[in-house]
Amino acid sequence: MSEIHAQTVQYVRDTMLPPAPPPNRQSGPVLWLRENLFSGPLNIALTLLGLAAIWYLVSSIWPWIAHSVWHANSLKECRGIIAATFGEGTTGACWALVRERWSQFVFGFYPSHLWWRPVAAFGFLFVALAPVLFSDSRGIRRWVLFLAAILTVWIMDALGAPTAPLTWVAAIMMLAWLLSEFRPSLLLVMTGLYPALGVWLLWGGSLWSPIVVMLGFGVAYAVYRALERTSSLLAVVGAIAAAVAWWWWIGPWLVPRLNQTVDLAITRVASDSFGGFLLSITIGVSGIAMSLPLGIILALARRSDLPLVKGFAVMFIEFIRGVPLIALLFVASLLLNYFLPPGTNFDIILRVIIMVTLFAAAYMAEVIRGGLAALPKGQYEAADSLGLDYWKAQRLIILPQALKISIPGIVSTFIGMFKDTTLVTFVGLYDPLKATADSVRASVAWKGTYWEPYIFTGAIFFILCFGMSRYSMYLEQRLKREN
């Protein structure tokens, strides 16, 4: 600023004033409170109501939580400790029950020296899912695999796994990680092998039977490729026939012979020792995995031009969706034996898995049908104009896009199904929620506990389901950005 100015103009401020802080009521926490909590009479009332609700809930639950006891051998002891520490007449949570029986909620009656096997199977599940669910980002995949590997090995070690399987699991995890870094497409091989591996780890027995079952799919694929040139329909039919023949005749002949040559058996675990979250996750994962292809077939059938095929699909889907799952579970336990040839009798868990699969398939079909309908018509026309036939068009163009659109729906179907696995309690299986809690409470030591097991299982369910729903929301966001 020059001197002249200073003389000609009476007053010119030549320095910038620092911005004054806004009035107290227009800034900081006060403003925030005013805008977000007390902006009008209705809002004030709502805020007060909300505060009252929080106060009521916390004041009625907090003392109980605060008086927690972790170390005791029975409920009586728990009550004694609470009375001694916090005064006569107070109530408190007795988490000692969870501490003592947690394994029953997690593994059911799975033999304790083999607990590492379900843990390994669960860890590998993430590896198998990596190329499917975590395919679009290397960073996420890296983290998922890294965490899965560390946690799996650590938990296995903590549960007393022998050194040999520990090394194997660590090595496979390492390999998966390397693959995902350098040859991500090869990771799909792990996905393909996972079913055999998972079944083998969970149920034990010979590794050959799942391998031979898997080979059946290889045979089917080979037949499909061989016949593809002649007719697509013929190839599909031929592939199915070849697979059925493989499983029906060649498999049963092959497995015992392979067992004699190289014995790859580990300790068998009968499925009646499955229980708790192990049971829920087993039913949930196998149900969802099998219901997906079935759902795709049903969705395609429902959109088919052929009235008969469409009619059957509609009938099946509407029937399943119209009947409560609990009724279907009772069918599995009470009626399935009527429908099968006399003398057939197979595992109740497998029967439940079949029913849950059918149930989920009907819902899945509707989700995928939504995805198919959402696909722009141009895609179908493009496929036609390329001269692709129905199966090729579906396989190469339609389904990959439709499934991608449907991922959030598929995940929420899965969450619903996972929650519904608790209903198996009504057919006498040890679900983590009711049956396990009841059986724990049937013991003399823990008779009379009520809330603790429910809170424990509820918390685990919440963590798992909330995690899945958040991940599916994240996926949805990502997919949206792509388009």
Next chain:
Amino acid sequence: MKLAILFGTATAAALLAGGAMADTLADVKARGMLNCGVNTGLVGFAAPDANGNWQGFDIAVCKAVAAAVLGDASKVKYVPTTGQTRFTALSSGEVDVLARNSTVTFSRDTDLKLDFVAINYYDGQGFMVPKSLGVTSAKELDGATVCIQTGTTTELNLADYFRANNMKYQPVNIDSNAEGEQQYLAGACDAYTTDASGLAATRAAFANPDDHIILPEIISKEPLAVAVRHGDNNWGDIVRWTFFALVAAEEYGITSANLDEQANTSQNPEVQRLLGKTDDLGKMIGLDAEWAKRAIAASGNYGEIFNATIGEATPIKLARGLNAQWTQGGLMYAPPFR
């Protein structure tokens, strides 16, 4: 998509197991495992501990049959059944024996096509009330709310009893024993009714058992029996006589401790026949000579089983009562082994 199909079939292949219903003995032997239907959890009668080892009064029957048939008391697969699924599990062939505190009734024996082969516990339905209610007889329960497990004979007995005595009641239906206890203790029902043995077991585990009384009225006969499928008589014989062997063993003083000694030295011809020293009885039912010996060795004779699982020394504290030997005024009476 591929993953899904693979997984499904692999599971199917790993688990699928066949079994025919006609000749249960042959099936059990071929399988090397006895499928025994039990309660999902009734302390004292059948309940798994933290490690999944089943223990209890009914379990002992399963073990005895497995020992007699397969030679190994541990070769039992326990199939937990609910009140609703138990009979179907049996008739569909899912289990070979049902040892699940089930009452014998005419219609169950005939219409449901079951064979109740051996009554292992004579029970009756009773009521438990809090002392503070001031009730001393079931006749004073007019208008009361009663907790009752659904799908059991007790439900029908209760309705009959109140009608016969021209009284009214409000049922609170419960799904499991654990839930019944909770409702009862919270005062959601005035009285809890089930088999007297169950009431005793329940009361024994309360924090203050003395605050509750079991009313003197026993309103029904509840002979709890082991059941097999209708139509396979040989299998029924095996289960029935395995149970009788346990009862007879108690009568003749054969215990798991002195079993070998008795087998070698006893001069009682009945004991000799029972333990396979003379007369190969086992052959007549398709087993070997030492079947009964193994059955007794599994968890002792009837008295030992009773005392170890539900007797006075256990938390359940049941007196022998009707279930004492006939020689001691009870109803346990094994026909002659001859």
Next chain:
Amino acid sequence: MSDFAVPAHPPFRPMMLINDRRYRGYTIQVVVFILIMAAAWWLIGNTIENLSRLGKDFNFDFLWKRAGYDIPQVLIPYTADSSHMRAAVVGLLNTLLVAVLGCITATIIGVTAGVLRLSNNWLVARLMTIYVELFRNIPLLLWILVVYAVFTESLPAPRAYSGADPAAHMILFDSIALTNRYTAIPTLNLLHSHGSLNIGWGVTINWATIAYIVVLVLAILAHRALGRWARARQNLTGVRPRTWPISAALFVLPLVALWLYFGIEVVRPTLKGFNFAGGVNVHNALVALWLALSLYTGAFIAEIVRAGVLAVSKGQSEASYALGLSRRRTMSLVVLPQALRVIIPPLISQFLNLTKNSSLAIATGYMDLKATLGGTTLNQTGRELESMVLMMGIYLVLSLIISSAMNLFNARVRLRER
């Protein structure tokens, strides 16, 4: 699939059944039909063989036998002497009762929570988020057990109401008693009921009730006619005539007249012996199931409502503000009607889910269709095949009715699209 112009029909060869698009459809359909019929034949054959092996038959005679068990909460007269058929109907009515009540409250809860989640009140929006996530991610069975247990544990037993200095007090002017068994509510009793009408199945309705219902229906019809007249008038003159006093009179006057004619008394529940008598006892098994189902389904509906409201583009509400409409009127006149189109279809499936989920009544001992026909009846008669077939058939019909009714409604909402 596009059509190709085919110049001339080539002669038919058998391979064309597989290769030619025109015939392939028929081949596939015939094959599918044969496969499905074979499967059905196989299943039915197995069933017949299994039944004959077990010495059982397939008939529904058992439905007319004496049931022998009691049901705590019934809507039509029922005793242990009634038939299994009647028990099944009682169960069905109980299922319908909890389903209808549940759908209503779930919608109320869901809409409230969904709208509040979008509110600019930070605390309330967060609380609603917690509610929604908590209920959506934990199995329904757990909520039913927990709500039932809360009722059982936190409410007083009826005995607490007795004595000179009772530990518990009835609420709402001594008319409602909350106990850990049931909620005892007062009933309205007509002093002159003028006999009653038997509508079969032992169900009677007294004439006074019928009169009330008829008058109420007439009043509603008159009110709607009045509304139509007012709208026509508004279209014509631009001024909406004031109708509410007439409307109110239409409802109040006839009802008051009936009330004076028939007379009415309030019967309050009183403690007699072990339990409350006089009023109606609504069992906690029903209330807990109802509440748990409503809260659970409400969380899903909240998400649907939120998505529906968010789906209405922001321009719509801005335009509405520009026209000078208030926030509330913008919501009710502009946003909600448009959101409704997005909301209705998923809402239908939530109602269906709630109806089906009501079969979890088994966990509280509420005697619904599953617990009567598919539970005790099945268990006492050993007729699992017949009972299950009948039960699934009824559920199927129920859900078909709900979905078609709601689809009709959906179509009506959709018609307003322009």
